Amino acid sequence: xxxxxxxxLITALATxxxxxxxxxxxxxxxxxxxxxTHALAAIEKAEGQRRExxxxxxxxxxxxIDQLSATDRAMVDLWQTNALTEQVNVRTYEPFKIxxxxxxxxxxxxxxxxxxxxxxxxxxxxxxxxxEARALAALGDLVHESVGREGDLGSLHSDIRNTQNEIxxxxxxxxxxxxxxxxxAEGG
Numbered sequence: 001x002x003x004x005x006x007x008x009l010i011t012a013l014a015t016x017x018x019x020x021x022x023x024x025x026x027x028x029x030x031x032x033x034x035x036x037t038h039a040l041a042a043i044e045k046a047e048g049q050r051r052e053x054x055x056x057x058x059x060x061x062x063x064x065i066d067q068l069s070a071t072d073r074a075m076v077d078l079w080q081t082n083a084l085t086e087q088v089n090v091r092t093y094e095p096f097k098i099x100x101x102x103x104x105x106x107x108x109x110x111x112x113x114x115x116x117x118x119x120x121x122x123x124x125x126x127x128x129x130x131x132e133a134r135a136l137a138a139l140g141d142l143v144h145e146s147v148g149r150e151g152d153l154g155s156l157h158s159d160i161r162n163t164q165n166e167i168x169x170x171x172x173x174x175x176x177x178x179x180x181x182x183x184x185a186e187g188g
Contacts, residue, residue, distance in 0.1 A: 054186045060116040061179040064109040064125055068172055071106045071132055074099040075168075078139055079154035079161050083146035090140040099139075103132055121178045128171040135164045 078095040090096050110125040142157050154161045 071102040074102040083149040
């Protein structure tokens with residue numbers, strides 16, 4: 001009976017040890033799988049955040065470019081107006097008011113670019129806005145200087161118009177190239 005009890009005890013202990021080892025191996029495997037799942041989830045979350053950040057930047061950049069184009073069109077419309085026959089308050093002159101409104105919206109879009117960054121792109125946006133403000137101020141002066149003359153402002157002052165167009169083209173190109181560099185560096 002002692003032998004039977006001993007064999008039974010050894011068998012029971014071996015069974016328990018085997019079961020314990022199997023449980024430890026299963027727990028270890030489960031832990032490793034959970035760690036892998038958590039690591040994968042963290043990578044996917046980081047990728048999603050990076051993709052969302054890139055889209056926010058892209059949207060801010062596109063809104064700025066769209067507003068820059070709208071401001072350009074308003075300035076072209078102002079250049080195409082005929083010289084006035086009498087002095088007016090340029091701030092109440094409708095084509096000037098429209099261009100000024102577009103310029104204000106452009107400054108707002110430049111602030112949006114500032115929020116999304118990076119700094120060199122914000123600097124390019126600000127340069128465009130500042131140059132557009134200078135162009136509009138100069139154009140306002142030309143409205144006054146041209147009173148009583150024949151023709152549209154662009155024809156009367158083509159050298160100034162051409163210089164402003166060159167500056168606008170350079171600024172727009174610089175901004176677009178800088179935006180492309182940022183977006184390509186972020187994986188786009």
